[in-house]
Amino acid sequence: MMKKNNRTQGGLRLLNLHAAMKLAFVAASGAFLVACSEKPPEQKPLAELKSNPFPSTYQPLPSVATVIKNVTILDGLGGLIENGMLLMQDGDIKAVGQTVSIPQDAKVIDGSGKWVTPGIIDTHSHLGVYPTPDVNAHSDGNEATKPVTAEVWAEHAVWPQDAGFSAALAGGITSLQILPGSANLVGGRTVTLKNVPNRSVQEMKFPEAPHGLKMACGENPKRVYGEKGGPSTRMGNVAGYRQAWIDAQEYKKKWDDYREKHANGENVEPPKQDLKLDTLAGVLNGEIKVHMHCYRADEMMVMMDVMKEFDYQISSFHHAVEAYKIADTLAENNVCASMWADWWGFKMEAYDAIQENIALVHQAKACAIVHSDSDLGIQRLNQEAAKVLGNAHRAGISISRADAWQWLSANPAKSMGVFDKTGSLEAGKDADVVLWSGDPFSTYTLAEHVYIDGALVYDANNPDIWPVSDFEVDQPGEGER
Amino acid sequence: MSGLNKIAAVVAGTFLSAAAMAENIAITGALVHTFDKQGSIENATVLIRDGKIESIMADGEAPKGYNSIDARGKIVTPGLIVAKSGLGLEEVSFSAGINDANFELKDAKELGASVDSQFGINMNSSLINVARIEGVTTVATGANYSNTLFQGQGSVISLGDINSPLLKTNAFMSINLSGAFVDSEGGSRAVVWPKLIRVLKEAASLNGKTLGINQEWNGEFAKTDVNALIPVVKGDMPLFVSADRVADIRQVIALKQRFDDLDLVLVHATEGWLVAEEIAEAGIPVVVNPESNLPFDFDELGATLKNAGRLSRAGVKVSIANVGKYSADSHNTRLVTQLAGNAVANGMPWADAMAALTVNPAELLDVEDTLGSLAKGKQADVVIWSGDPLEVMTYAEVVIINGEPITMESRQTKLRDRYMTLGQDMPYRYNRP
Incomplete structure (x- = not known):
């Protein structure tokens, strides 16, 4: 109902709230017409500081529904589930527990001997x-x-x-x-x-x-x-x-x-x-x-x-x-x-x-x-x-x-x-998840899979797809970790 | 546990710490890794007498007259040896008084070769206890940073008897040929390397004879520096060279071809893995920090967690220390076990990583006859670990140096105990655990 005026002026976003509200009142009740018309008609719109001039353009990367099963889960809240299951779908954690229902098209990973934690x-x-x-x-x-x-x-x-x-x-x-x-x-x-x-x-x-x-x-x-x-x-x-x-x-x-x-x-x-x-x-x-x-x-x-x-x-x-x-x-x-x-x-x-x-x-x-x-x-x-x-x-x-x-x-x-968005393995939160090769409290354990918003962004076993920054391209360390 | 057993356990504990002061010790039941001919022995009995290892045998028992430490389920190794640190030379690194691990010479002609760390060693430094209760028993210590070509001569110290810590003085000479050190020496390797070669040539020209005080000397470099470098060119004093990029490492190898007798040690060597075979062939041991896997500058573009393992597999004698490009982290010397564990996680065989903390540094510091392994007649520097020493959750339970169990306390454990329970009635400074 309230329209925002998105003009920017010297770093200020002009939020023409007052004028919009006035219109709404006018539409709702003719009785307010008189009262409203008593306000100075020349009042400038409310200037508000633009709180976010460099907005996030983050988009979750493509993901497939993924289930990790037979895995030891630390939920990040103090809970531990042995031999549990985790479902990530559409970028979110959908279910965590002893068992979860596996969607038909889901990729299923056997996590035997491995651990899952929040990122x-x-x-x-x-x-x-x-x-x-x-x-x-x-x-x-x-x-x-x-x-x-x-x-x-x-x-x-x-x-x-x-x-x-x-x-x-x-x-x-x-x-x-x-x-x-x-x-x-x-x-x-x-x-x-x-x-x-x-x-x-x-x-x-x-x-x-x-x-x-x-x-x-x-x-x-x-x-x-x-x-x-x-x-x-x-x-x-x-x-x-x-x-x-x-x-x-x-x-x-x-x-x-x-x-x-x-x-x-x-x-x-x-x-x-x-x-x-x-x-x-x-x-x-x-x-x-x-x-x-x-x-x-x-x-x-x-x-x-x-x-x-x-x-x-x-x-x-x-x-x-x-x-x-x-x-x-x-x-x-x-x-x-x-x-x-x-x-x-x-x-x-x-x-x-x-x-x-x-x-x-x-x-x-x-x-x-x-x-x-x-x-x-x-x-x-x-x-x-x-x-x-x-x-x-x-x-x-x-x-x-x-x-x-x-x-x-x-x-x-x-x-x-x-x-409210990340930090624990709870249904509805971003699927920011790590699958560890073993107990993550061991020196020898490595992060095997890292998921951000449900997308597999790192796979320790597949060096060919490791991300390489522009700086590293064609340098002696390219593709090393 | 019944009340009676509890009391028994407490008494046994008391007995153990009393035993800790005795001369003859028997460690029983542990898995012992000797890093010597006997290899690894399960359920072993280690006998310690007069500060030395008397014997190591399988399935033995503690003889009479020995104070016995039950180490069933534990792991026993030699005390750890760290090949590079500033331990004993610094207390608080900066803005807190003298730090003997750094120096700046006023005389621009001096190269720093005569600087000798032994005079700065302070065994009352709180860092000593902090390191030794985590299983570190011997360290090479010397200056890390200077405004000179050389960072001077280092020492090897034992962390046991604080009244006579020096195992070796004038044990090694340090030089850093990377980054900021090149900057301070004319800003170019084209200046630094010829200078190094010239001073080594001058030292070699003396054929082992030290220049006397009144002897006329027309060399380019100061007498003090040239004299200090005589043992280096003779190979009596190892030259620790910090270098990272392949091109610099190859120059180090070439240095050995120029001066046959040099006993070279590469330090840091981030890109060492790229020329691992050449380093192995030249017989140059390497001291690395296995966790340094980022390109901090253009000398380190090949940085990887796999460096230590790849060097080791190529046959290089690797030692692991908490070294950075320009420094050794003395305070965190104790983290060498984690560093070694991460080398293992990234491909270094476990035995090689343990050797990198024991027998390999002993060899490069030339103390392997007495330290770095467990065998009859060797100095009894022994650690009993709660588990695999390279696991981050493991800790040292008993540390024996020169046959004496040390007190497992440090300034840090005492501060911990002071504040373990908050809400005390009296100010905390009255709480003196």
Whole structure:
């Protein structure tokens, strides 16, 4: 009934809602004619910020109905089914259970001795923005020109020809979040991708996934800006975040006031669009999810107070090597922690890492996530989870494989705002699925089949169809993995 | 388990840790991989006496006077040897004080050959316990990064007795001939290689005689560098060369033809698999990181997970270490088992991958007479694993170095124990596990 006016003007999409509504009222009841006609007839249409100027053009690849049977299933929610069945059809998971009915035209795969899991989702990747070859010309991950660069978007620098995407695919990665680096207090918008690189980033963008915002605590911003006008201390870091939120509040209020006045029929001019404040206000509106690089427990505690001060939500701390010290508070505040299994010591804020970090966060009923922050690590996040289980076992902590898989799919999906679409094996969700050659908690197990939206996008046994980026063509490593 | 049995188990556990301090140890019931003539032995008994392996036999029993460790269902291997690291030289890598694994010389004429890592070794580094409780018992350690042609001389250290860790000083010389190192040496291989050849020629011209302090010297290079390279050209000190692309690896092989006695070791060697036969024929051992499968620069376009396995199958003696192009990851030295496991997952025979962590690095560091395998008379560096050491869920249960079981604690296990239970009444710094 309401027609949208799609004209664009200076980055604004004019949404002629008010005029359309007026027409509707006119049509519905002549009684309102008088009242409506009292409004100033010259009121300009409501100007709204265009929320998605670089829309996803992702299309699921062609797929056939596929049943995997006689297979061990981890559903990503903590459940394990032995000798179970899974049906993927029309891009979705149609059924999971002990038995499922097999459609006539379905391809049936015997999964004896094999395991099926949700595809792995990495909350922390720089593929595309720090691609290989890792040469200076490709250094696109940190807009290290000023400490708050909320205006930049990672997707504008993602090079889809990064060989790392397909290497990650062979490790079972079906979705991933690409973030700006951690040089800045506020680094810019993240983008969530389906791992099907093509000619443009838009073709990879996870449909309807919210944007994230990369922020960073600690050593990196103060090191980068210490001699470039600051911040040069952790004090300066926190002042920087707070000032940014104050600016964002003001900007948000301008727009809220504008909308309110417009709704009241006033003829008002919209505020000037500000790319930086758009992003920050998007966080305050709850539309953009905050992903914050933060190692130390004390800094995470400070950031959770800043979060309360300005009434936003941190979706996940990243790296969080000291999360184990404050796992109870993370749980209370509903903040995830995206962590390595065991990396440590490369800088001071990574000195207190322990190998049971993820296990202890999980034990505290907080949202634990295994992340990579590495183009090599992303290829075997299942092994990272396995190391945590082994080390936890040694420390007397018993966690099942089924529970641990939540760290690899459901929890990352939740932190990125795509859990309604992926991250677990449930009917109706995207068929983002990995068939493993065996127990995925073994070093020797390989991802045998990787499905994204039901399409077989990687088959370990068929190297002839492995994806090869443009960069790799005719190079010595073409077709290698 | 009944209450009584529980107590018995606790007592047995106590006895085990007491046994840990004794000299004579019998490990019984394990599957033992010796990496020596005896091969692999099921249900073996390993006797350790006076710091050495006394015997390994099938179906034996613990004799009297030996503290017995029941290792049924476990796997026993030699302690792991890592052929390249900066262990003991660095604590926190950057922005945290001195890191002895890196150096920058002020004198632009010096080539770094005389730099000697032994003086930087600190066995109180927290990295030592972190590595050794995961089964790493011996490492080669040296500088990773410098502004000079050579990264200096490395040492071999044992992670057992922290009061006398040095097994070998001046154990190897490092040089990196790729990427950033070429950049800092004139920006071209056309500069770096002739320079390397010239300095080696000068060293060779001395015929093994060190230049004296007052001796006149008209060579192009500093006395300190030329003297330091004498053992290298004689083949008494291996030259570790980091190189990745095929063209560079072939230059390394050619270097051996120029200088007959050189004892060369290739490090990183991302594209080694493309010339595996040539490397094997030249008898050059290789230290690789099997997980490095991306083209990080134009030297590494042939990167693949299959590198380690293909080199090994071609007959190259492969060692596995957590090495990067410009560094060795000292903190994560313990991940060598995962690195080796991934080599196996991608085609390397399991025995070759284990050899890459034991007997092969022992050979290239020239400590194979005492370390890297289990045989009568060898140093008792022994690890009892909860399962296959290359499996990611496996961990070391008992680590014996030089006949002494080490305490299985590190700064990390203590921090873990401090925070294992949250919600404590007193501040956590009063909790001292």
